Structure formats: C-alpha cells, structure tokens
Amino acid sequence: MQLQIERRGERPLYLQVVEQIQERIRSGALPSGSRLPPIRQLANELGLTRLTIHNAYAELQADGWIESFVGRGSFVAERPGAKGQMRPSPVLPPVPLLQPGALGEIMRLAQQPHMISFAQAAAAPETFPMHEFGRVVQQVLSESGAELYDYGLTQGDPQLRQQLSLYLLDRGLQIAPEQLLVVGGAQQGIDIVLRALVSPGDTVLVEGPTYLGMVERMQMQGLKLVAVPMDEQGIRPDALETAIALHQPRLLYTIPTFHNPTGISMSAARQETLLDIAGRHALPILEDDIYGPLAYDGPAPLPLKVHDTQGLVTYLTSFSKMLMPGLRLGVIASASPLLDALVAVKRFSDMHSPQLTQRALAEYLARGHFAGHLRSVRAFYRERRDAMIASLQRHFPSDATCTVPAGGFCCWVALPPGLRSPDLYLTAIERGVAFAPGQMFFPEQPAQDYMRLSFAAHAPEEIERGIATLGELLHEQIVRRHRLRAPSFYDTVPMV
Numbered sequence: 265m266q267l268q269i270e271r272r273g274e275r276p277l278y279l280q281v282v283e284q285i286q287e288r289i290r291s292g293a294l295p296s297g298s299r300l301p302p303i304r305q306l307a308n309e310l311g312l313t314r315l316t317i318h319n320a321y322a323e324l325q326a327d328g329w330i331e332s333f334v335g336r337g338s339f340v341a342e343r344p345g346a347k348g349q350m351r352p353s354p355v356l357p358p359v360p361l362l363q364p365g366a367l368g369e370i371m372r373l374a375q376q377p378h379m380i381s382f383a384q385a386a387a388a389p390e391t392f393p394m395h396e397f398g399r400v401v402q403q404v405l406s407e408s409g410a411e412l413y414d415y416g417l418t419q420g421d422p423q424l425r426q427q428l429s430l431y432l433l434d435r436g437l438q439i440a441p442e443q444l445l446v447v448g449g450a451q452q453g454i455d456i457v458l459r460a461l462v463s464p465g466d467t468v469l470v471e472g473p474t475y476l477g478m479v480e481r482m483q484m485q486g487l488k489l490v491a492v493p494m495d496e497q498g499i500r501p502d503a504l505e506t507a508i509a510l511h512q513p514r515l516l517y518t519i520p521t522f523h524n525p526t527g528i529s530m531s532a533a534r535q536e537t538l539l540d541i542a543g544r545h546a547l548p549i550l551e552d553d554i555y556g557p558l559a560y561d562g563p564a565p566l567p568l569k570v571h572d573t574q575g576l577v578t579y580l581t582s583f584s585k586m587l588m589p590g591l592r593l594g595v596i597a598s599a600s601p602l603l604d605a606l607v608a609v610k611r612f613s614d615m616h617s618p619q620l621t622q623r624a625l626a627e628y629l630a631r632g633h634f635a636g637h638l639r640s641v642r643a644f645y646r647e648r649r650d651a652m653i654a655s656l657q658r659h660f661p662s663d664a665t666c667t668v669p670a671g672g673f674c675c676w677v678a679l680p681p682g683l684r685s686p687d688l689y690l691t692a693i694e695r696g697v698a699f700a701p702g703q704m705f706f707p708e709q710p711a712q713d714y715m716r717l718s719f720a721a722h723a724p725e726e727i728e729r730g731i732a733t734l735g736e737l738l739h740e741q742i743v744r745r746h747r748l749r750a751p752s753f754y755d756t757v758p759m760v
C-alpha cells in the first residue's frame with residue numbers, strides 16, 4: 265500500500281498511517297471487506313516499526329474502521345468509521361509525550377477484542393460489587409439534599425474520611441479523619457505529592473523496577489528518576505545509601521507491599537532499615553499501598569507508615585485494585601504542613617472528588633460490605649495466581665525465573681539470557697496474547713530482560729492458554745538462537 269509518511273513532521277507516525285487509511289476507505293479505494301496488508305508487510309514497505317503499524321490498526325479498529333481477527337488479519341469494516349466520527353485534531357498540542365508511550369500503547373493493544381491480556385494490572389470486573397454498590401448509590405441519592413450536587417470540601421467528604429480512618433485501622437494505621445485527603449485514585453495521589461514536593465530537575469528515587477505510571481509521570485514533568493535496585497526483601501539499603509549520596513533526591517517513592525511489578529513485599533526489618541536511612545538524610549517517602557490488603561497466603565504485611573516515628577512517610581492507597589477502578593477514589597494520609605500543601609494542589613487540580621461517589625463509598629464502607637468483599641476477592645485472585653504459577657511451570661523455559669507473589673496482581677518473569685521481551689511483544693500480540701515488557705518499568709534499560717504478567721483479569725483456563733502461547737514463543741526464540749537448555753522452572757530461586 266503506497267502511503268506518504270512524513271518522518272520529520274510533528275504528526276506521530278501511527279496517526280499518519282491511520283489518517284491515510286481512513287482517507288482511502290472514505291474514497292472507496294479500500295471497500296468494505298477488503299483485506300489490509302499484514303502488519304509486518306506494511307511495516308517493511310513503509311520502513312516503519314511493527315509497533316507503529318500495530319498502533320495504527322488498533323486505533324482504526326477502536327474507531328470502527330476495520331475489524332481485526334487473530335490469525336486472519338485485518339479487514340475494512342462493513343460500516344467503516346461508524347464508531348468514530350471525530351477527525352483527529354490537525355494541530356497536536358506540544359505535550360512532551362511519553363518516550364515510548366508505553367502505558368497508552370499497552371492499554372491500546374491489550375484492549376483489542378479477544379486478546380488474552382496479562383499486560384495491565386487491572387482488577388477483574390467479575391469481582392465488582394455492582395449490585396450492593398448500586399443499592400448504596402440509590403440510597404444516597406434518595407436521602408441527600410442539594411449538598412450532594414454542590415461544591416464540597418477539597419479535603420474530602422467528612423463521612424468518607426471517617427470511614428477511611430476506620431478502614432486504615434485494619435492496616436495498622438491510626439490516622440484521624442483530619443489527616444486524610446481524598447484523591448481521585450492513586451495516580452492523582454502521586455501527581456499531587458509530586459507537584460507539592462518536587463520541581464523540574466529534581467531527583468526522585470524509586471525501586472528498580474517500579475510502577476510504570478510513575479515512570480511516565482516523571483518524564484512528563486522533567487524530573488530525574490533514579491532506580492534503586494531491589495532484592496527479595498525490597499529496596500536494597502546499600503544501593504539506597506549510594507543513590508542518596510550521588511543524587512541528593514527530594515523524594516523516595518516506594519511500593520513496599522506486593523510491589524508492582526515484582527510482587528515482592530518489603531520485610532519488616534528492611535522497612536526499619538529504610539526508615540533509618542531516610543531519617544538520617546531527612547528524605548521524605550511516598551508509600552504506595554494500593555495492593556496492601558490483597559494478600560493470598562496469610563495476613564497482609566503492615567505498611568511502612570506503621571513504623572514511621574519521624575513523620576517521613578506520606579501514605580497513599582486507592583480502591584482501584586481492591587474494589588473498582590472506575591470509582592476513581594483513593595486517599596492520602598499525611599500531617600501538616602505537608603497536608604495543607606497537598607490539599608492546596610488538589611484544589612487547583614479539581615476542587616474535590618465527586619460528591620456522589622465519595623458519599624456512596626462512605627455508605628458502602630459504613631454498611632460493613634468491604635471486609636466480606638476483600639475476603640472473597642482474596643480467594644478469587646489466589647486461584648488465578650496459583651493458575652498462573654502452575655501454567656508458567658508447565659510452559660515456560662526452564663531457565664526463566666519468576667517471583668511467586670504472595671499478593672497483588674503481578675508475576676515478574678526474568679527471561680533467559682539472550683531473549684528480549686520487546687521482540688516477543690508484537691509476535692505475542694499477533695497470536696492474541698498481551699504482556700508488559702519488563703524494560704518499561706525501569707527509567708533506564710536494565711541489564712536483564714523481564715516480562716510482567718498480571719493474572720487478575722483472566723480465568724484459569726485463559727491463563728493456561730495464554731501462558732502456553734507465550735511459552736511456545738519463548739521456546740521458538742530459544743530454538744532460533746540455538747540456546748536450548750534443560751533444568752526445571754522451579755530449580756531457580758525467586759528473583760527480582
């Protein structure tokens with residue numbers, strides 16, 4: 265297919281492909297039912313990467329211009345463009361878009377129909393307590409007056425903060441409602457803390473690897489992100505000391521419990537050491553406890569904040585993994601004067617989180633539904649975690665190693681030397697399976713390559729099918745590289 269690609273222009277390459285294919289469909293040059301060239305072929309013809317063509321096709325599919333079928337290819341839809349009437353804006357705003365646009369790309373590709381996606385660490389919709397929550401919403405609507413529709417407090421609905429303070433007691437934290445700030449999910453919590461505490465050019469320390477949304481958020485604000493290596497107990501104290509001495513960071517961001525992406529939890533001893541080091545250097549810490557209560561093999565480890573006697577730790581959690589991400593509700597626990605600064609940033613950002621959802625969550629928690637919900641989702645995800653570990657054991661090469669997470673959503677697989685997850689990524693997508701390539705979780709290219717596999721969103725049978733496909737791909741790559749080896753998957757020690 266002859267397309268004119270302007271490589272030096274401002275317009276993203278994939279959008280140029282999208283627009284020109286749309287143009288051909290509109291003009292009738294590509295009639296309904298006609299087959300688009302295979303991704304690899306078009307990429308070769310145009311001298312673009314497969315990822316670019318993948319993204320173009322995914323965009324066309326999302327907007328209803330084409331239909332793609334695993335194994336068969338992509339075809340112009342019967343009523344092309346029915347879903348997407350909006351033309352893309354001809355002038356793109358000068359946003360410093362994320363380097364490889366990793367999060368957006370993972371989401372876009374992984375959400376294609378029929379994809380078995382281990383790419384996103386997302387809660388399973390089957391677990392959403394929609395009926396109970398719906399009843400609670402009805403009640404809130406019928407019992408509330410105009411205050412529900414009026415501006416509310418930036419810090420958050422008082423009833424919700426009361427309930428959150430009680431909930432945090434179960435995490436071992438005694439925090440008064442006055443010390444809480446309700447936020448629009450953990451992502452907004454991270455954003456607010458970064459805006460309050462750091463300026464462009466400042467350094468923030470994170471675990472290496474860390475949450476992808478943090479990596480991308482930092483890139484956007486021009487912040488320097490330094491990854492501190494981990495071991496099986498969490499962030500390494502010696503490496504932390506060195507990083508502090510070298511970089512004079514303004515903040516340490518950590519996910520101590522059921523870390524994303526590795527699944528590792530920081531031991532209590534390591535937490536104490538970390539706090540000791542941070543205390544000596546007056547280094548503030550942002551603790552992200554989004555997966556904390558999702559423990560599958562025993563009680564959840566206590567948060568870092570529990571051991572914080574010096575007021576170093578700003579604690580953050582959200583209901584996106586434990587309950588429903590669409591609620592967009594989370595909470596920050598902090599003390600003045602930092603809390604006041606965080607409230608001010610929240611006010612600039614969106615005044616406050618929506619009254620209706622805040623009040624509904626308050627009522628849901630007050631009715632005591634949440635403890636039962638957590639019990640049932642723990643059992644639900646434990647089964648999926650076990651299924652993924654068993655499938656990995658059956659299908660992955662013997663010299664791949666994997667963490668066995670005691671909670672959270674992620675398995676972290678270290679690939680055998682010589683295998684590269686970006687190479688596998690698009691081939692896996694073409695075979696209907698998505699995963700998150702490990703490099704995305706590091707600010708800089710790691711020495712070894714990894715895959716993050718989230719088990720939360722698929723039933724055990726789909727997990728088995730998806731892992732079998734990935735296993736086949738890995739074996740094919742190994743054969744191609746003449747690197748066949750033998751011992752068992754479990755012979756290896758869990759790694760970072």
Ligand SMILES: Cc1ncc(COP(=O)(O)O)c(C=O)c1O
Pocket residue numbers: 385448449450451452475477519524552554582583584585589593594
């Ligand atoms: C560690 C971590 N923090 C924050 C977030 C963002 O969560 P939310 O949906 O509450 O904004 C995620 C989502 O995947 C996450 O894994």
